[in-house]
Amino acid sequence: MxxxxxxxxxxxxxxxxxxxxxxxxxxxxxxxxxxxxxRGLSLQDVDAVVAGxxxxxxxxxxxxxxxxxxxxxxxxxxxxxxxxGTVGASTALACYHLVASGRHERVLGVGFxxxxxxxxxxxxTTVGDPVxxxxxxxxxxxxxxxxxxxxxxxxxxxxxxAAKVAVLARRNACRNPYxxxxxxxxxxxQVLESEMLAYPIHRLDMCPSSDGACAILMAAEDxxxxxxxxxxxxxxxxxxxxxxxxGDSPKRLAVMRSLRGAAAKAYKLAxxxxxxxxxxxAEVYEPASYALLAMCENLGFCAMGDGGRLIxxxxxxMEGQLPVNPSGGVLSTNPVGAxxxxxxxxxxxxxMGEAGEHQIEQVHRALAxxxxxxxxxxxxxxxxxxxxx
Amino acid sequence: xxxxxxxxFDREQARRIEQQVTLQYRxxxxxxxxxxxxxxxxxxxxxASRDREGNVMMPPRPVCGLSGLPMDEWVEVGPDGVLAGCxxxxxxxxxxxxxxxxxVPYGFGLVRxxxxxxxxxxxxxxxDPAKIGVGKRVEAVFKPAAERTGSLADIRHFRLxx
Numbered sequence: 034m035x036x037x038x039x040x041x042x043x044x045x046x047x048x049x050x051x052x053x054x055x056x057x058x059x060x061x062x063x064x065x066x067x068x069x070x071x072r073g074l075s076l077q078d079v080d081a082v083v084a085g086x087x088x089x090x091x092x093x094x095x096x097x098x099x100x101x102x103x104x105x106x107x108x109x110x111x112x113x114x115x116x117x118g119t120v121g122a123s124t125a126l127a128c129y130h131l132v133a134s135g136r137h138e139r140v141l142g143v144g145f146x147x148x149x150x151x152x153x154x155x156x157x158t159t160v161g162d163p164v165x166x167x168x169x170x171x172x173x174x175x176x177x178x179x180x181x182x183x184x185x186x187x188x189x190x191x192x193x194x195a196a197k198v199a200v201l202a203r204r205n206a207c208r209n210p211y212x213x214x215x216x217x218x219x220x221x222x223q224v225l226e227s228e229m230l231a232y233p234i235h236r237l238d239m240c241p242s243s244d245g246a247c248a249i250l251m252a253a254e255d256x257x258x259x260x261x262x263x264x265x266x267x268x269x270x271x272x273x274x275x276x277x278x279x280g281d282s283p284k285r286l287a288v289m290r291s292l293r294g295a296a297a298k299a300y301k302l303a304x305x306x307x308x309x310x311x312x313x314x315a316e317v318y319e320p321a322s323y324a325l326l327a328m329c330e331n332l333g334f335c336a337m338g339d340g341g342r343l344i345x346x347x348x349x350x351m352e353g354q355l356p357v358n359p360s361g362g363v364l365s366t367n368p369v370g371a372x373x374x375x376x377x378x379x380x381x382x383x384x385m386g387e388a389g390e391h392q393i394e395q396v397h398r399a400l401a402x403x404x405x406x407x408x409x410x411x412x413x414x415x416x417x418x419x420x421x422x
Numbered sequence: 423x424x425x426x427x428x429x430x431f432d433r434e435q436a437r438r439i440e441q442q443v444t445l446q447y448r449x450x451x452x453x454x455x456x457x458x459x460x461x462x463x464x465x466x467x468x469x470a471s472r473d474r475e476g477n478v479m480m481p482p483r484p485v486c487g488l489s490g491l492p493m494d495e496w497v498e499v500g501p502d503g504v505l506a507g508c509x510x511x512x513x514x515x516x517x518x519x520x521x522x523x524x525x526v527p528y529g530f531g532l533v534r535x536x537x538x539x540x541x542x543x544x545x546x547x548x549x550d551p552a553k554i555g556v557g558k559r560v561e562a563v564f565k566p567a568a569e570r571t572g573s574l575a576d577i578r579h580f581r582l583x584x
Contacts, residue, residue: 053438054431092443154516163449165481168517168574169530169543178509179532179543186556230513232551276487280480280506280532280541 035133038254038420040264041125041385043072044378046211049245049366051149057091058103061145064246064371065105068141072250072260076105079250080137083112085124085144086370089156104143117160118318120144121247121374122403122411126270128251129413133267138253139260144374145246153242166279173320174239176279178231181323185233187287187338188330192233194341195322196224199237199364201350202322206361208390213243213366224322238322245368247375254419265381265415268398269302271295274409281408289331292402295410296332299400303414308333308355308400309348312414314383314393315357315400316376319364328404329357351393359383359391373403377413384415454482457496463572466564468500470538480538488539500535501562502583507532508546508554533560533580545579559583 045068047060055063061084069075084104088094097104097113104111116123121144128142153173161167184190203219206212219237227237250260257264273294275282282290296308305311317332319325326340334355335343343349349357358364360379363372380399382388397418403411451459454471458481461467471482471493478497479486486493508531517524529546531554547563548554560580570576 053433053436158516162481163447164451164455165574166543169545174513175509175511175515175530178511179507179530182509182531182556183507228512231509231511234509276540278481278540279543280534281487283506283534283540 036135037133038266039129039132039251040254040257040261040266040419041249041377041381041415042252042257042261042264043068043074043250044381045069045071045248046375046378047246049211049243049368050213052147052244053149057093057096057145057147057150058100060147060244061100061143061246062103064145064248065141065143068248068250074250074260079105079109079139079141081110081112081131081140082106083114083124083127083131083140083142085114085120085142085374086146087115087117087120087156089159090146090148090153090369091150105141116409116411117405118320118369119373119403119405119409119411120370121372122318122377122401122413123272123373125249125251125374125377125413126272126411128249129267129270132251132253138256140251141248142251142374143246143248144371146368146370147244148242148368149244162278174234175231177239177321177324178234181233181321183284184287184323184327187284188327188340189338190323190326190341192225193221194326194344195233195238196221197344198322198325199224201344202358202362202364205351205359205391206365209360209365210389211245211366212361213241213245215361215365234321234323240320240363240367241365243366243368245366245371247371247378249374249378249381261385263385263417265384265399266417266419268414268416268420269299271298271302271412272410273298277408287327289327289404289410291408291410292328292331292404295402295412299412299414300333303398303416305398305414309335312355312398312400313396314359314380315355316360316379316402317357317362317400318373318376318402318404319358319362320367320404322364325357325362325364328402332400332402351391356393359388359393373411376401376403380413380415384417454484458482459572459576462576463570466567467498468535468562469496470499470535471495472497478538480535480540480542497537499537501564503533503535503538503560503580505531505554505556505558505560506534506541507556510549510551510554529554531580544574544577547579547581553582
């Protein structure tokens with residue numbers, strides 16, 4: 034598998050939201066400083082940097098050059114990634130590969146996005162195929178609405194069940210000081226009465242557009258124990274791609290082939306046969322309420338078509354058998370380039386016992402996912418036990 | 423070093439530098455799409471690509487993602503099909519083809535054309551969510567031959583048959 038066991042030993046996040054007080058570079062640096070400060074480290078303790086950003090949102094395409102100082106990479110290797118919505122998770126996986134291969138001992142990963150600088154709709158349009166898809170696509174919202182229609186047809190999930198997901202996310206977010214949307218009093222009725230953006234997706238069924246950044250420090254086995262009392266060891270990672278066009282998967286949101294494929298690989302490598310029992314918390318990349326339930330099905334948390342039961346029976350709440358997104362998830366915070374890294378950082382914080390008010394008790398293993406466009410998945414399973422190589 | 427507390431920031435001091443960036447693109451459609459659009463414009467036919475195992479892909483493409491085989495046959499698909507996904511969009515949205523707002527509401531969906539294994543996005547002629555749905559049958563409505571230019575818009579929209 035890997036030459037060196039690797040662990041996340043520190044994380045840092047900005048306050049996410051509409052951050053008119055910072056520039057893009059300052060925002061990334063805020064997350065980096067918080068990550069390193071939490072362990073009394075400095076940039077001198079970092080061997081290499083991986084930066085994740087979806088450039089079309091701000092329209093600045095050479096962030097690795099322009100922000101090299103802010104990213105703490107002068108005189109060091111700096112790799113920039115853009116894998117769309119998954120980029121934060123791809124960045125964390127890249128940090129893992131650089132450490133697990135034996136190439137570097139301490140690698141800093143940072144994902145950042147400043148959506149208030151640009152136009153979210155215009156940026157999303159550029160991810161569509163210019164010949165086949167742009168003429169009729171309606172940004173992320175129309176795409177997810179169309180996917181939701183497929184999921185509803187397959188699973189029979191109701192608008193009320195989806196609305197409960199939206200409520201759970203915003204209430205969980207109230208315990209997360211970094212979250213963008215914190216709505217303690219939100220109700221199912223409010224979600225169902227919020228503006229219909231694209232049938233069946235209401236405004237409160239969708240994630241927000243946020244500014245924010247997130248950083249992690251990945252360390253090799255020889256130094257991880259010195260850097261954190263309880264490192265979050267990487268038990269497995271997986272990346273799986275599907276075909277390229279939106280219409281290539283026959284039941285796009287109901288059967289998520291890349292998510293299923295990545296889960297099968299990651300579970301096998303980590304020795305997980307019953308995810309609902311063997312995982313203690315999951316941070317799932319859910320851009321819309323319906324998507325969370327579909328993703329939980331495809332991750333094997335319940336039988337296919339049974340996602341509605343997970344929310345009706347409280348299985349995925351903070352107190353449930355498998356808490357999903359105690360951070361509030363993407364539905365509460367979505368600075369795109371940072372979003373999937375926030376999943377990884379939150380999962381790591383849960384394993385390290387440092388998640389604060391939204392800490393789940395006794396977390397031994399945690400799952401984090403990133404899901405891009407619709408066609409690919411990055412996934413990481415973290416645990417408190419140092420894995421054998 | 424620690425960064426300043428954002429809650430202490432005086433928002434009156436925030437400066438934003440406004441810029442407008444206009445970029446013009448001319449995307450080469452490529453061999454497969456060019457043939458597809460020529461058949462659509464000149465013959466009113468919808469062509470898909472097929473490999474030797476019989477996988478039929480829309481949009482047509484050089485290699486089948488399922489089999490990994492070259493797609494060197496062409497087959498006519500449609501003009502009817504079924505909806506694999508659909509929605510009615512209410513939120514105002516900038517049409518990337520025109521740069522202006524597309525009138526809302528409008529319907530669009532994933533259409534699985536008869537004979538094809540995959541679907542394409544296109545507009546629907548229906549804006550009542552109760553009347554559209556996964557599995558409903560639809561049919562392509564072509565622009566008159568004289569108005570066709572060789573783009574996906576030569577299919578004006580799909581109309582509900584059910």
